Amino acid sequence: xxxxxxxxxxxxxxxxxxxTLNEIGKTNEKLFVCTPDVGMNLKGFRENFPExxxxxxxxxxxxxxxxxxxxxxxxxxxxxxxxxxxxxxxCEQVRTxxxxxxxxxxxxxxxxxxxSGGGSTHNAMEDIAILKSMVNMNVLSIGDPNMIRDILKLSxxxxxxMYIRLAQGKKDRQLYEPGxxxxxxxxxxxxxxxxxxxxxxxxxxxxxxxxxxEILAADGIDVRVIxxxxxxxxxxxAVDKALxxxxxxxxxxDHLMSGGLASTIADYFIDRDLRxxxxxxxxxxxxxxxxGSGEEQQRKYGYHIDDVVTYIRSLx
Amino acid sequence: MADAQEVKRLNDxxxxxxxxxxxxxxxxxxSVHIGGDLSMTDLLIxxxxxxxxxxxxxxxxxARDRFILSKGHGAVCMYIAMCLRGFFDYDEIVKTxxxxxxxxxxxxxxxQLPALExxxxxxxxxxxxxxxxxxxxxxxxxxxxxxxxxxxxETCEGSVWEAALTASSYKLGNLVAVIDRNKQMMCSRxxxxxxxxxxxxxxxxxxWNVIEIDGHDMNAIxxxxxxxxxxxxxxxxxxxxxxxxxxxxxxxxxxxGWHAGSLNKEDWAQALKDLAKNYGREEA
Numbered sequence: 001x002x003x004x005x006x007x008x009x010x011x012x013x014x015x016x017x018x019x020t021l022n023e024i025g026k027t028n029e030k031l032f033v034c035t036p037d038v039g040m041n042l043k044g045f046r047e048n049f050p051e052x053x054x055x056x057x058x059x060x061x062x063x064x065x066x067x068x069x070x071x072x073x074x075x076x077x078x079x080x081x082x083x084x085x086x087x088x089x090x091c092e093q094v095r096t097x098x099x100x101x102x103x104x105x106x107x108x109x110x111x112x113x114x115x116s117g118g119g120s121t122h123n124a125m126e127d128i129a130i131l132k133s134m135v136n137m138n139v140l141s142i143g144d145p146n147m148i149r150d151i152l153k154l155s156x157x158x159x160x161x162m163y164i165r166l167a168q169g170k171k172d173r174q175l176y177e178p179g180x181x182x183x184x185x186x187x188x189x190x191x192x193x194x195x196x197x198x199x200x201x202x203x204x205x206x207x208x209x210x211x212x213x214e215i216l217a218a219d220g221i222d223v224r225v226i227x228x229x230x231x232x233x234x235x236x237x238a239v240d241k242a243l244x245x246x247x248x249x250x251x252x253x254d255h256l257m258s259g260g261l262a263s264t265i266a267d268y269f270i271d272r273d274l275r276x277x278x279x280x281x282x283x284x285x286x287x288x289x290x291x292g293s294g295e296e297q298q299r300k301y302g303y304h305i306d307d308v309v310t311y312i313r314s315l316x
Numbered sequence: 317m318a319d320a321q322e323v324k325r326l327n328d329x330x331x332x333x334x335x336x337x338x339x340x341x342x343x344x345x346x347s348v349h350i351g352g353d354l355s356m357t358d359l360l361i362x363x364x365x366x367x368x369x370x371x372x373x374x375x376x377x378x379a380r381d382r383f384i385l386s387k388g389h390g391a392v393c394m395y396i397a398m399c400l401r402g403f404f405d406y407d408e409i410v411k412t413x414x415x416x417x418x419x420x421x422x423x424x425x426x427x428q429l430p431a432l433e434x435x436x437x438x439x440x441x442x443x444x445x446x447x448x449x450x451x452x453x454x455x456x457x458x459x460x461x462x463x464x465x466x467x468x469x470e471t472c473e474g475s476v477w478e479a480a481l482t483a484s485s486y487k488l489g490n491l492v493a494v495i496d497r498n499k500q501m502m503c504s505r506x507x508x509x510x511x512x513x514x515x516x517x518x519x520x521x522x523x524w525n526v527i528e529i530d531g532h533d534m535n536a537i538x539x540x541x542x543x544x545x546x547x548x549x550x551x552x553x554x555x556x557x558x559x560x561x562x563x564x565x566x567x568x569x570x571x572x573g574w575h576a577g578s579l580n581k582e583d584w585a586q587a588l589k590d591l592a593k594n595y596g597r598e599e600a
């Protein structure tokens with residue numbers, strides 16, 4: 001279990017996953033853990049349950065296919081890997097072997113957005129667009145590293161496929177005190193109340209949105225922050241409420257601006273003929289980003305915290 | 317040696333199944349993958365009517381052997397093999413095949429037809445799923461086998477070899493790949509463009525127990541299925557079955573154009589005539 005909680009302290013989501021899978025494995029024999037050679041945080045499960053630990057080597061397509069086969073036998077396989085390769089190299093297996101058969105395979109990985117540090121080969125900046133287009137797929141993007149524990153536990157009894165995006169996974173900022181919130185597929189967290197503007201964010205950007213809200217509070221701007229950790233399905237009530245109560249909406253995500261959460265919310269508005277007072281999205285433009293830290297790239301590509309703060313100030 | 321009466325029973329079934337396939341190919345206006353259906357007919361009869369432990373009255377019997385059709389475009393061949401075994405009704409297949417809301421279409425869908433072990437159709441994915449099922453059985457100490465039927469053409473897909481590597485590494489003696497080695501793809505014969513030889517050696521190099529047979533010799537099919545290593549053994553088995561695309565119909569055999577098609581009245585009659593002649597029978 002995690003030690004005492006300190007807001008903003010950084011812990012590794014990957015080790016939370018390793019610990020949680022090991023814990024679930026003790027009581028739930030349906031849990032299998034699969035990986036294409038990304039098992040560094042899975043040692044506990046590997047040692048305790050070797051017959052339910054499947055490392056196929058660097059072979060994502062096969063990894064997803066094997067997981068589908070395990071699920072066809074009534075098991076709940078959790079795949080741990082790198083998101084660009086699980087979402088793209090194994091894209092068709094995810095779509096056809098997993099989603100078409102509506103199997104309870106869980107795909108979890110790191111490398112969401114421009115966080116990988118590995119350049120464009122290792123950045124999953126299109127993953128949400130790809131995964132949310134698949135029928136039956138549930139898409140989550142988790143920033144708070146402790147949330148993954150609860151999500152994994154609830155996923156053991158959840159019927160359909162699930163894609164869980166982490167940012168870097170090595171060093172993630174704690175946002176919520178463990179055990180104080182209930183998460184669900186289709187849920188959201190109002191991480192901060194506010195009445196002037198709402199920022200919808202997911203993953204790593206939630207913590208940054210809270211920082212932005214703090215900066216803007218000093219200017220007298222009251223910013224609401226919604227953690228949209230569940231992107232498909234998503235919490236339409238939270239969106240409706242923000243639309244009515246704040247009017248000004250910002251979507252901020254470490255994903256291509258097109259096809260991610262912003263597009264999801266925009267689609268929702270179009271389908272219902274809803275018009276926010278203002279609507280602005282911050283994210284990755286149509287570019288293969290180079291190297292550098294996440295923060296450096298956010299600045300370069302126009303979705304840095306300073307860009308968001310400047311924009312929201314301009315709404316006054 | 318295989319029991320002669322059993323071989324005769326199976327050959328009779330294979331004849332019946334080929335007739336049913338040809339009749340469906342005549343009845344249905346759209347295209348049927350008749351070439352590859354006829355190449356694996358004897359193998360499917362051997363599997364569904366002799367080699368596999370199955371229970372049509374309890375489709376989810378945990379002790380049943382599992383069958384994965386990786387070459388999903390041969391779905392109708394599987395439907396008919398299963399219908400002769402008591403799973404489905406042939407008339408319903410012919411009446412509804414490929415139509416809106418039918419359970420029976422060009423590629424198998426487990427969601428619509430729960431007696432199937434999986435949905436397939438995108439080539440190269442079946443062996444991975446079969447490998448997952450074999451890992452599950454081994455972890456749970458279940459003794460059934462997992463059979464996976466592949467076309468040799470689809471083994472151009474890299475994911476097949478990823479699965480082959482996993483299966484031998486995880487010592488899956490409960491996994492049996494049956495390869496319909498008809499040496500043709502949709503647009504070319506083996507060696508014209510893509511050369512797959514030496515073929516069996518590739519599976520050997522991946523650590524599999526490899527057995528080559530004539531995939532139209534029912535004696536050989538029965539023998540190989542009767543003498544499989546126990547499912548608790550340590551190596552997966554690949555049965556490389558040498559077959560002929562379009563087997564049994566003279567004008568289809570080894571003809572690229574008959575990868576898939578439909579039969580007009582004259583061809584339909586001729587196909588049945590060819591088949592009867594090749595089986596040494598009066599045309600029924």
